[in-house]
Amino acid sequence: MSKFKAIPVLSTVIMCFCISITAVAKNSPQLSDQKPQKSVADTYADLKSQARNNPSVVEIITSPDGWQVVYEKKIDRTVVWSFTPKTEKAYPAFVRREVTAKDGLVMRVVCEAKKQDCDALVETFNRMNAEAIEEAQ
Template identity: 30%
Template sequence: MRVGAILALAILLAACQMNQTKSAAVATTPGEVLASLRDNPEAELSEKEGWTVAVLPNEAGRTVWSFPPEEHEAYPAMVKQTVVVENGSEFAETSAQCSGSQSVCNALLGEFHRSIAD
């Protein structure tokens, strides 16, 4: 009986993990990604100068998503920065999704990078 309960729990947990993985893989727009992060108990969300910032640990470091406020010219948009630690050094890979013109998106990235420097 106890083995059956443990097996049922393991199957349930595996199904939940598959759903979380599927949800994260399906999220493609900034709104979908933000909703997925809000549903993730491992994600730490905060506000910084009107931007929503979500930090999620990964196996080698962390991933940080930054979403500008609705009134921002580039909205809806997001900047994703994956920070990886290798051999004691930190490296960052940055990507962005922006719905504005090229100049608006460039300004968004500039604003993002300036906020990191602060």
């Protein structure tokens, strides 16, 4: 788990007032209210374009171990996207976490790797979320 700790602490702190966690992996059924998924690469390209056009709203940070973390600042919430580096077994994948007053923490995972590697990624982020919630209480 130590390599995941390099993900910026801010993304974990943002999630501290979380209530519920929902994860949807590409290999599992999508939630009925979800749009069909774009690929991981297309999603990153869209966010990168938004960051170029509006850097005060979308910011991309590369961690020392290669994770691409995207902060999307919205009026009523912050969305944190964590894109796996090529060195991760779960590559390509992203974890999207957002906190809303209504739903608390909502996490969505799109993973194009092997199911077992995607499941491990989801488990790691669920553990990180739970630790952040525990520390906040």
